[in-house]
Amino acid sequence: MITLESIEKVYESKSSRVVGVDNVSLSIEKGEIYGIVGYSGAGKSTLLRCINILERPTSGKVIVDGVDLLELSGKRLREARQSIGMIFQGFYLVSSKTVFENVAFALKAAGVDRAKREERVLELLSLVGLADKANQYPSQLSGGQKQRVSIARALANSPKVLLCDEATSALDPSTTKSILSLLKKINDELGITIVIITHEMEIVKEVCDRCAVMQDGKVVEEGPSYEIFANPKEDLTKEFIQTVLDFQLPAKLLENCSGTLVRLQFRGEQAGESVVSDMLQNHKVKGNILHGKVEYIREKPLGIFIMEVIGEQVEIQRAISYLQDRLKQVEVIKHVSK
Structure with a gap:
């Protein structure tokens, strides 16, 4: 479903050259939940944004559902992006619009007629457990409810891929569990491929089929999540695993x-x-x-x-x-x- 080939992202100015992503190649299978783990500055969010070309890689290939997005531009790229939904840590809801209007916005931008928009929005709000919140405003919602609205909005155009950039970092542990359960439900029922950026191995443990660990723009370890937990190879991975499996004896x-x-x-x-x-x-x-x-x-x-x-x-x-x-x-x- 997603193939990244030798992705490099370099930020250059007159006085500096910073490598955000350093020659990363990954293959993410259709219908799986894939985690990308790393500390702040590891390059994981930059890599995620390269998948939908919010960040254009300096070099490499980004192939989503058989199409190299770097070969597209203008209208063709915008159309291809409709198959890739994205949710963020900060929700990015329009405060002056109702829950219904926030979700409908993506459909309106895609040219969906009013009757179909209404039907689709109500379907999505039911899916994320917010059917009774359609006429409320973001300020009236909890953090978890705001994230559910952003998930519904991201699903509006029936994407094949959902990208999650630290989507639970601003939430308390209980709300995080409920959002992860919702993502698993979406993955199971809709078959959507989900990519999750996180610095928490607990999230990988709960929902990810496979994961990659990043440091300094590189992938240092990658594989099935169970194998990563059971037999980590790199010191950084072991450090992350220890946050979940802490066995220091007094x-x-x-x-x-x-x-x-x-x-x-x-x-x-x-x-x-x-x-x-x-x-x-x-x-x-x-x-x-x-x-x-x-x-x-x-x-x-x-x-x-x-x-x-x-x-x-x-x-x-x-x-x-x-x-x-x-x-x-x-x-x-x-x-x-x-």
Whole structure:
């Protein structure tokens, strides 16, 4: 659906040259939710704006639904953009217009006649849960309701792609969850390809099928979201993952440990298996779970636990070997001796 080939965006002035996006190539499949993650200044929003040519890349190709948008201009580009909706952190609603009028604006600009506009607007307001707010003004709405209006407006011309630029950053956690649920609903029911820009891995965990991590204008890691969480390669990615899967043990807890500390990862169906109890039954060791949790990445379980294994060193090694055979991802964190 979306193919970015060697995208570069350079800002030049008489005194400086700043590379916003540095040779980025990505392929986003039809019907998936794709996340682009990075800190401020990483280039993620600039890359997103290159997809609908709000920012024209210095070089490269932007292919959306088989069409290279950089080969279009004028009327043809405006028509192509109608298949790409966009929502922003700041909502950008017209304060002097009602909810109905804000959503209808995009349809009016596209030349849709009045009767069809009204039918479409009411359909969209129902979809986003605001059928009873049609005659209210933006000032009368909560932040979440304003974002729902902007989503309805972005969907007005039945786009194939929806771009979300930090769309939940201004919202509280509860409202963020409701907006993410709405985006999942839109993706499931309408089959729209969604690209989400964010600095929060929690959002990737909740809704994204795949994601890319950006730093200094480059993509440093990319892949299925589950694999990114389960096996991050880059230090930056690990830093982001830690905001969701934080496993720092308190120093006082470590002081009371007398065995070997191991980190266990349970992937998918393994999260429901009795691996630890089987190990304890079959080996002459004792075990204490010190910390652990099961997260769901796009509804697929990923369990991570830290365990103290106590016993003779040779028995501990046999127990760890058993765990490694069953789980594949077992890390010895520290051997504590008192």
